[in-house]
Each structure stands twice: as structure tokens, then as C-alpha cells.
Amino acid sequence: MEKAIQAAGVTIENLSLAFGTTEVLKGVNLEVEPGEFFAFLGPSGSGKSTLLRSIAGFGPTPKGRILIAGEDVAGLPPWSRDVGMVFQSYALWPHMSVAQNVAFGLEERRVARPEINERVADALALVGLSDFAERRPSQLSGGQQQRVALARTIVVRPKVLLLDEPLSNLDANLRTQMRREILALQRKLKLTTIFVTHDQEEANTMSKRMAVLDEGIIQQVGAPMELYDNPANTFVAGFLGTANIFEGKIEKKGKALAFRSRKGTRIPLGGGKAGVAHIVIRPQDMTLTAPGKKKGAKALDGVVTEMEFLGETIRYEIALSTGESLLVDVSHHQNQKHFMAGDKVGVDIDTKRIVTIAK
Amino acid sequence: MIGHLRNVLGALLVSAAAVFLAVPALAQTGKLIVVTSYPPDTTTAFKAAFEKKYPGVKVEMLKKKTSAGIKYLQETAGNNTSDMFWASAPDAFEVLKGDDLLVKYKVKVKGIPKKVGSFPINDPEGYYKGFAASGYGIMWNTRYLKAKKLPVPKEWADLKKPVYFGHVGMSAPSRSGTTHLTVETVLQGEGWQKGWAEWKAIAGNFKTVTERSFGVPDGVNSGQFGVGIVIDFFGLSSKASGFPVDFVYPTVTTLVPANIAIVKNAPNAKNAAAFIEFLLSKEGQELLLNPKIRRLPVNPATYAKAPSDFPNPFKDSSIGSKVKFDLKLSKNRYNVVNSLFDVMITYRIDELRAATKAIQDAEAAMAGKSNAAAAKLIAEARAAVDATPITAVQAGEGGFNKIFKKKRKKASVKVTGRQADIEGQWDDMVKANYAKAKELAEKAKSML
Amino acid sequence: MAGIAIAIFLLAFLIFPVLKVIYVAFQDPDTGALTLVNFSDFFSASLFRESFYNSFYVASVSVVFATLFAVPLAYFTTRFNFSGSVLIQTLGIVPLIMPPFVGAVAMKLLFGTNGSINLLLDEWFGINIPFMEGLNGVILVESIHYFPFILINLSAALNNIDRAMEESAQNLGSRGMRLFRRIVFPLAMPGYVAGAALVFIKVFDDLGTPLLLDVNKMLAPQAYLRISSIGISDPMGYVISVILIAFSLFALWTSMLAMRGKDYSTLQKGGGGLAKRDLRSWEKVGCYAVVIFILLLVLSPHVGLLLLSFGTIWSYSVLPDAYTLAHYTQMLASSGQFITNTLLYAGLAALFDVVIGTAIAYIVWRTKLPSRQWLDYMATAALAVPGVVIGIGYLRTFNDVNLPFVDGPVASWWFVIVIALAIRRLPYALRACVAAIQQVSVMLEEAAENLGATKRRTVWRITVPLMTGGILAGFITSFATASVELSATIMLVARESDAPLAFGIYEFMQSASGRGAGAALGVIAVVIVTLATYVSHRIIERGKQQQQSSGNVVREEA
Secondary structure, three states, X not given: OOOOOOOOOXXXXXXXXXXXXXXXXXXXXXXXXXXXXXXEEOOOOOOHHHHHHHHHOOOOOOEEEEEEOOEEOOOOOHHHOOEEEEOOOOOOOOOOOHHHHHHHHHHHOOOOHHHHHHHHHHHHXXXXXXXXXXXXHHHXXXXXXXXXXXXXXXXXXXOEXXXXXXXXXXXXXXXXXXXXXXXXXXXXXXXXXXXXXXXXXXXXXXXXXXXXXXXXXXXXXXXHHHHXXXXXXXXXXXXXXXXXXXXXXXXXXXXXXXXXXXXXXXXXXXOOOOEEEEEEEOHHHEEEEOOOOOOOOOOEEEEEEEEEEOOOEEEEEEEEOOOOEEEEEEEOOOOOOOOOOOOEEEEEEOHHHOEEEEO | OHHHHHHHHHHHHHHHHHXXXXXXXXXXXXXXXXXXXXXXXXHHHHHHHHHHHOOOEEEEEEXXXXXXXXXXXXXXXXXXXXXXXXXXXXXHHHHHHHOOOEEOOOOOOOOOOOEEOOEEOOOOOOOEEEEEEEEEEEEEEHHHHHHOOOOOOOOHHHHHOHHHOOOEEEEOOOOOHHHHHHHHHHHHHHOHHHHHHHHHHHHOOEEEXXXXXXXXXXXXXXXXXXXXXXXXXXXXXXXXXXXXXXXXOOOOOOEEEEEEEEEOOOOOHHHHHHHHHHHHOHHHHHHOOOOOOOOEEOXXXXXXXXXXXXXXXXXXXXXXXXXXXXXXXHHHOHHHHHHHHHHHHHOOHHHHHHHHHHHHHHHHHHOOOOOHHHHHHHHHHHHHHHOOOOOHHHHHOHHHHHOOOOOOOOOOOOOOOOHHHHHHHHHHHHHHHXXXXXXXXXXXXXXO | OHHHHHHHHXXXXXXXXXXXXXXXXXXOOOOOOEOOHHHHHHHHOHHHHHHHHHHHHHHHHHHHHHHHXXXXXXXXXXXXXXXXXXHHHHHHHHHHOOOOOHHHHHHHHHHOOOXXXXXXXXXHHOOOOOOOOOHHHHHHHHHHXXXXXXXXXXXXXXXXXXXXXXXXXXXXXXXXXXXXXXXXXXXXXHHHXXXXXXXXXXXXXXXXXXXXXXXXXXXXXXXXXXXXXXXOOOOHHHHHHHHHHHHHHHHHHHHHHHHOOOOXXXXXXXXXXXXXXXXXXXXXXXXXXXHXXXXXXXXXXXXXXXXXXXXXXXXXXXXXXXXXXXXXXXXXXHHHHHHHHHHHHHHHXXXXXXXXXXXXXXXXXXXXXXXXXXXXXXXXXXXXXXHHHHHHHXXXXXXXXXXXXXXXXXXXXHHHHHHHHHHHHHHHHHHHHHHHHHHOOHHHHHHHHHOOOOHXXXXXXXXXXXXXXXXXXXXXHHHHHHXXXXXXXXXXXXXXXXXXHHHHHHHHXXXXXXXXXXXXXXXXXXXXXHHHHXXXXXXXXXXXXXXXXXXXXXXXXX
């Protein structure tokens, strides 16, 4: 699509919004770089869709500022914002053909008819639907409808592209394919893109950076790996991947630091500050040893209560003597011996990888 | 400002036109809007003849039921667009006159007598004019009577006979001005108590009390009931339309003039006057002889052209002259009579019918036997049915009547009592009496 | 802005005129002071209590009969592959178009004590069934006349049920009547209740039918008789009007309350409509027998009308004596004006109704205007106002108003008839428009706004086109019922040349020679409206097919 789109940054300052008495967004601050592929990740009800919709200008008027390319759009109606949005359901108009759907935004912008025809053809070519221009949306498959929705949005060259759960209505195979197509398209057009998802795999694979939301508050912003490795709080830790989270106190005895959970499990630590804290241990950062075999000096004793075969790994649930339990992942290989429920095991923790979150 | 200018211009134009057109005497122009209760058979004939005579005038007949027509003129009086009111019942005109909605007019045509039967043709005060006369009578469906093996009724009293139980229909006087006159005529002829007893005896045989006066000929025409109490032209025009029906004037009947009047502030008063003159002229009067219109002309000379079987009230004294109709008395108790009829008959027709049936059955069982106790019970039952909540004196009393009046001119006119309250009391009494009559008659029958 | 304009329109042409009429109910007839004494008079009079009971009884039993007519027609046509479904649905709506007077006359000729059916019964079996006696007649005529309201709403609801609902019940072992009773009917309940409430209210308020059958002891006729009697000042007529309006609003409110949170059909969509299945041949015979019986019964007034219009004399006989075209020539000679007036008035009124209905539906469902629900309530309240009250209210309100371009007072201008018709039929169009807008996903509108279309442009290019089917359905219902309206019109017609068809029929039916001509005019009315209905049905059906599966896509996310 030839003419490169001038990428615009999005800045959100202190944005709050309530439906009646229910506060949905509570003082959101965020900076999205021009040309960046950014994700809003969070469970349902976290406010991520509401945040996306307020950028587009839908829903109640929020308090605070929304800057697009430096201009505050918070008071503008949706049609004056120049923000392209692809809806979760695609929202294709059933009474118009594919070409009419795509031409709509250009017509509303009073673009001359020859140019409209040209740009519609280009947009449809870009998404590979040139042969479907005269079809009705109802005659297309889910993936094709998704592409029409994309074409319809990018044809108007918006400053920012918003995608609301773009892959949720597609089946697994198509999802992977569309993921790649959207990414390729975004790179080609260099469009600032924000998409909303509840699926961390989608967010991880597609976005450069992401914001994790919960209860109307941005919990943490950063690159996917960064957030996984260094969660700022227990919510982020628990929401991204699987995590064993313990609440307790870090105690210092001489030089040795150790964590004591509320129920009394004691785990030695490599570093940290004394005081009340949470610790996060990822399941893959532990190893299991059979009883009788030599185990690390600091290993904990436990009993296998559940075994789940996940493919690449086997996930064990281990009951500790204190009554707490742990999830431990062991990579799986052909014909490898594994533990069964009831087996006594020792749990070795790679203490260097324990993340401590101070209260 | 502009509106004012328009009015001034309009007035100038009209007066200019009036001056200009005054020269040829017959030249009339513009419109004539007539609010009428008459059927198209009547109105179209007169409209056509009038327009033929005055080619410049366009006549519009606005069909309204009499009561709706009055309501319409009352509600639109502030900004009137109608020229004339043309209907049968003199009482309707009395109401309009009372509300100051009519203007006086002096007829130029000569040769119209003062009275038809015992009824004055014109309003003594000069507001409305009679143009034809109509009489009440009995209409019946010949197929119906034949199929049910019923005799042909000739007199009002015939309709009281048990043989007609469930076969008679009539309209309520509160719905139809002419029906009201019939009710009032019998009340005046027979006296208050006896008159009501007479009506209730007839009403006991009713199949239905229709809401519209035309409902009666309609019911007889289609055979819903066999016998109807109707105004003559309904019966005669139905017969003329081919329905298997016939009509008779009973010996005691009333003749009522059908009337026309000019509405106050009529936009086309000149044309209205011309229409009255036309109605009363020779050609206008002769139109009444048309079998689909069938009314009795008020100009005695017209009868020379009538068919031989056409009744002539000016010669045949048996029509409508037995009762000396007291117009003032009728006017005074107008609403009370209507209300009483509705309370005693229209709204309690089922109860009245049940009581009547029981009495008729008891009397049939009594035939040829003698049982004093049973006879006494039957007489008591009759008396219970006949009882009327108020006396003639009460009914005619001015203060009492005001409760039922449409408008009080001033707030200072004081009335006590509410219509609904009074009607409620009457209703309770009537209902109890009918129930009692039924019980007594059934008891009498069980003794036989 | 539009919201305020509509509110002013409704206040000026509905609320204010009605208040102007009914305030009399609160005046002491002696002193003119404000009082409630008239209401205590009402409740202490046994006549009025009986009238109230009769009205309630008639309305309730009419709902029962209307249900018996509507349920088989709706169920068979939505549930089975049934040839002639569109025809049946169209014929099923025809009873709504019963021209005044002639309908009742025709029913009396067919079902009356001495009507065709009873004459035959008497000849064959020596019995006489009182179909038309007293309240029976009112119930029969009303339930035939108004059952289409249930048919329309129930069919729509049945069409909206997710096929999976029925299939999962079958999967769990439910079938036949049990399936219908436990799954299908509860799911269609909201549509049924909406239709039944409408029938109840219309019957409760209806004036024409009881009057024509000479039944006085019901509320509406009592009100009318008292209001229109010559020179009577009794406020009871107005008291009854107030009670009619209040009770109808109460019924409306109750039905809304009963259905709150039970509108399953809009929540669960996907399959789209009951699974249609083929009938076995003996089932087919049974179903057709039932359908034909019902259609014959509900169309009998129209059959009677047809006979009346072609018959020479029909009096105390099974059929007319002979047949003729004379009534049609008589009618056509004088009635051209009536027909064009009717098309103009009913067409304009229905147009206003869908414009206002769409606007109200949009304001209520798509905006956050404060107290916007009241627009809906106000417009719906028109349902509960007897036509006579509107007619008199208009005369009282607009007779002293003059407009520069109108010859004479506004109350006697023909356009007032159009407004009265529009107000009276607005609730029908409004319900259709509300249903239509509820089917349009908000996202479709947001997508347009997102692409640069303003609210106005979005409404014009997206919302209204997607509502077309519903809007058209509203237009038809308003048009069809407005074209035979009489009770408000009769008060407002100021010139014969301005009179609509219903008025023309009324005029004809006042004379013995006009009965056939009136029936002929009635036949013309029915034919015109039926054709219009059928054509638009076809247009809606075609539109539906075009958008069928796309509708499902939109629903998936709902």
C-alpha cells in the first residue's frame, strides 16, 4: 500500500472511567511508541477492552487525556479520531458487498470515486481477497471475514490500528496463520497497532511490548519476556505462565538468607532483603529426585499427588510436609521413567531463579 | 399583521363580490357546508337539485349521527366552519339553540301551515324550520314473521303480547332524538306512570336496544329481530330498497317535523338561506315524495302530486293528532326521560326480560284457571316492574333537571346532587324490583 | 434534539389533548372544583362494577380464543415444511383489516340467532347456538379480529428460537407435545405475552364492536354513550375513560414486568428458527384440516362481507337471494375520493409512525438521553387511549388554532386526521422498530463511526438499512389498521371531500339501500390493504434471504 502511513504514538494520561458506580479504569498511564505492536493483556473484566474502546472513542467519556501523535483526542467523537478498529466479531455490514464495506470509510472521507476504486482494489489485494469483492460477507469464511475487516480498516490509513481480540473467532490452525499475516501486514505498513487479548501466547508471539491489566489498573508494562522473568507483582507472575507463589517472610541468619512461608516451608534464597515478601518459583526451575537417590542439601521432601502429561513436559503436583503444594515441570523424553502419584520425592530448587517480590 | 391584512383584503373582496353579484338575484357562489344526520339517499338528491339550480355553489354534506353532529358543532363553535344543521329531532335543535349556536331566519316561501298533526312545524322563536314531517310506526320482516308464525302487529299494544317475546327491537331515546319523541309522546298520551309501564311492557319483549337509530331497520332488514319501532322513512325506504319488510302507522302516533337551521357565524350564510328557501319551495318539497327519501311534505299543496297510498296528515286526522304534544314539558324533562329509559331499560334489559318472561309464563299458566293468591302475586310482580323511581312532578322540576344539563351558564347557578349518584340509586331500585318481580312471578307459577 | 422534538410532538398531540378531555373526571359536577368524588360514584354504582367485570371477562376470554386461533397457525407454519406458509401468514393478518360496521353486520348475518349457521342448524337439528348473543358475540368478533397480534408476535418469537435448544431437548429424550410445552413455548413466551397483552388491551378498550352488537354493559360503550349523549353533563364518561386508560397502562406494565429477564430469544441466537421438519401424510391431512378450519372461521367476516357486497337482498336466509354487481357500480360512482383519501391518510400516518418509531427506538436503545424511556412509554400509552377521547381532545385543543396556509381552523384540516391516525397507530410501528433495532448489533454502528461516519451518517447508511424489514413490518401494521380506523376519524372529518373510506362505509351503512354499497367499499378496503401487505411480505422475505447467514454472523458475538 505504497504510501507509507505516518506512524503515530499513543499516550494515555491518568485515564479513569466508570459505568455508573463501577470503576472500570482507575488512573491508567501508558506510552505506546510510533510504529510499535503493543498488546493489552488481562483476564476478562480487567478493563482492557474498555481501554481500547476509549482510545477509539466508544463508551462513556473518560477522565484524563488520550494523546494520538501529540493531539488530545479524549473529547473527540469516534468519527474524528482517525483510529482504525477491527472488531472482535468483525462487524461487517451484511447489507453491503465486500467492496462496499471496504469503500465505506473512504466515502465518508469524501475521497474521489476513482481513487476509492483504486484503494479498495489495493486493500483487497493486500489481504488476498481481490476475487471476492462482489460477495456478501455472509458468503465468506471466518478467516476471509477477518481479512475484509482488516482491509476495511487499513484502507483509510488510520493513525493507529486497534484490534479487539482479533483471533478469538478463528480455529486453532487459522489462528496461527492469521497471526503471521497480521504481523506481516503491520510490519509492511509500519502502523502503530494495539491489540487486546486474554491469551498470553498471542500477546507473547505478536507484541513488542505489552501492558498487563487487572481491575482497571495497568499492573506492568514491558517486553513479554521481561514481564515473564521479572513480574512486578504476584498478579503478573501468576497470570503469565505458571508460577508457584508463596507468601511469607525473608529472614537473615548471619549471611544466609532464607524464606519462611506462613505455613513454615523454609526455602533458602540466593539474595534479597529481609522482611515480608512473596516469592515466585517457576515449575521449570526445580528438579525432582527419587527417594534414596542423592539430593541437594537444601532439597525439600514431598509426595507426588498428581501427574499431568503435557507433551513436552510432565507436570507434577507435590505435597510438602507443611501442607503446601508445588507444581514442578520435568521435561519429557521417550521411554523416560516418571513418577507416579504416591511416590516420595525430593524437590531441588534452583534458588538463583527465585523471584522475590517485596511487600 | 399579515393575517390581519389577509382578513381585510378578504372582507374587501367579499363585499365587492357581494355588491357585484347582488344584481342578478339568483347568482350564488362559493360553498355550503351542511352537517346532517340524513342518509346519502336523501342528501345526494337535494345536493344535486340545489347545485343544478345554483351552479356556482358547491354543497358539502357532512354526515354525522345527530348526537355527534351536536357535539361537533359545540366543540368547533369557537371557530365555526359549518353553515347548516339538518336533522330530524327538534330536541337536537333545542340543544343547539340553548347553547346559542343557531341564528334566526325568516322564511320567504308562503303556504306552509303552522302545525302538522298536533306539532308546531317551526320553532316559535324562529331559529329552526320544519321542512318535512315524519311519524313513528312499526316495521316488520315478512319472512321472519312467516317463519316464526307471528301475527302482524298493528298497534303499540300488540307489541306487549307474549307472542312477541324476544322479537322486538328499538333504539334508545338517548341515542336518537326521534325515538325520544316517541317515548315522550306515549308518556304524555298515557300519563307518566302508565306511560312508563307501557314502555316497560313493550321493552320486556325486546331482543335488543340498538345504539344507533338505524340499527333498528338494519336489524329488521337482516332478520336479526322481526319487529322494530322505527321512524316511517326508515321502514318505507327499506321496503323501497327491496327488503322483505313492511311498515304501519299505529293509530296513536306522533308526527314530528324534520328540521333545518343556520349555524351561528356561518361562513356562507347567504347560501344557507338559499338552501332553506329551496327546501321549502315547490320543487324541494316534491323531492320528498321520492320513494328512497319518503318524508311527508309540510306544504299541503305538494300532496296533490303524491301517489294514492301516500299518507296526508293534513287530511287524515288519525295521523299524529290524538296527542296534544306539550313541547315545553318535553324540553324540561328531556334528559331525565333519557336517563330513566337507559337506567330502567337499556342497561337492565337482561333483568327486565327475565322478569317479563317469568310474568308471561305465570300468566300463561294462569289462563283458564282461577287462583286468587297466584293472581295477586302476578299483579304484585307487574307492579314491581312498573314502578318508576320518580314522579312526573319530580321529573319536570327545574332544579332537578339541571343536574342532567350539559352546561351551566354561570358558576352561581347552584345545583345539588350528581347525575351518577342519582342514577346509581335508581339503578339499585330498578334492579331489586326486577329481581323481586321475577321471584314473585315464579312463585305464582309454582302455585298453579 | 430529535428527542425533544418527538417529546413535544407527543405532548402536543397525545398527552395534552387527552388531559384536556379527562380533567373533567376530576371536577366536581356541582362546583367545578377538583375532586375524586366521581371515582367513588363509579365504584359504588353496581352498573359500573358489572361493566368493569364484563369488560374484564370479555378481554380475558378473547385472549383465550385468540390464542386458540393463533397458536396452531404460528406453530405449524414455523415448525413444519408447509406449502403455503406465506399465504397462511398473510391470510392470518387479514382479520385485522375488518372495516367498521360491515364486519359486524356480516357476522350477524352468518352467526346471529337468525343467521346462516343457525338457520341451517335449526333446519337440520332443531337447535340454535347463541354465538352472537350478548357478550358471546363480542368475544367471538373481538378474538377473530385481534388474534393476528398474537400470530405475528408468536411467529416472530418462534423464528428466533435457537435450533440447538430444541435439538438438545430432543437429545435428552423430549418430543411431541412435551417438547412443545416444556421448551418451545416457554422460549416463545415473550412474543406470546406481547401479543396477548395487546389483544387484552385492544379488546378492553374497544368501543366499536360492543356498540355494533348493541352491548352496552361494558366500560368503553358506557364511556362513549355518556360522552356523546345529547346535552348531558355527566362526568362519568370521562371517569370511565380515565379508568380505561389507567387499567390498560396497568396491563401493559404488568406484562412488561412479567417478562422482565425472560427475553431468551434475543440472548440466544445462532441456529435461527425452529428446525422445520416434513410431515407424514396423515399428519399433513390433520394439520391442513386444523389450519383450514381456523382460516375459515377467522375469515368468515370477510366471506360474509363478500356475500353482502354481491348479494341483492339478504334477509332471514342462509344466502343472499341473488347476486349482482349493482352495489359496486353504486359505490364506485361516489367513493373514488374515499379510497384516495384513505391511501393518502393511512400512508402518511404510517410513514410518520415508522419515522417517529425509528427515532424513538434509536433514542431509547442507542443514546444516553436522560429519561429517554419516557418517549417509549408515552408513545405506547396511545394504545390505551380510546379513539373518541383523542377525537374530542383534538377538537378541543386545535379548534382555536389557525395556520396561515390552512383554510379554517386546524381541527378541521384534513392533516389533523393524519396526525390522529399516526398517534393511534404509533405503538404498533414503534414495537416493530424496537424489535428491529434490537436485532442490529451495536458493533456494526461502531465500525461505521470508527471509519469516519458521523452519528447521522451511521444511522442513514447502517442502522436504517439494517432495520428495513422491521420498519416495513411496522409500516404495514400501521397502514393496514389505520385504513379502517373510524372512532377518532368520525369526530374529526370536517368535509365530505376529506373523508376516508371508513367514514364512507359508515355513511353507506346508515341507509337501507347503502348496505350492499358499504360492503362493496369494505371489500375494496380489504383487497387494497391485503395486496399491500402481501407485496411487502414478499419484499421482507426477499430481504431476509439476502441477509440470512450474515445475520447469523452478527448474532454469533451477541
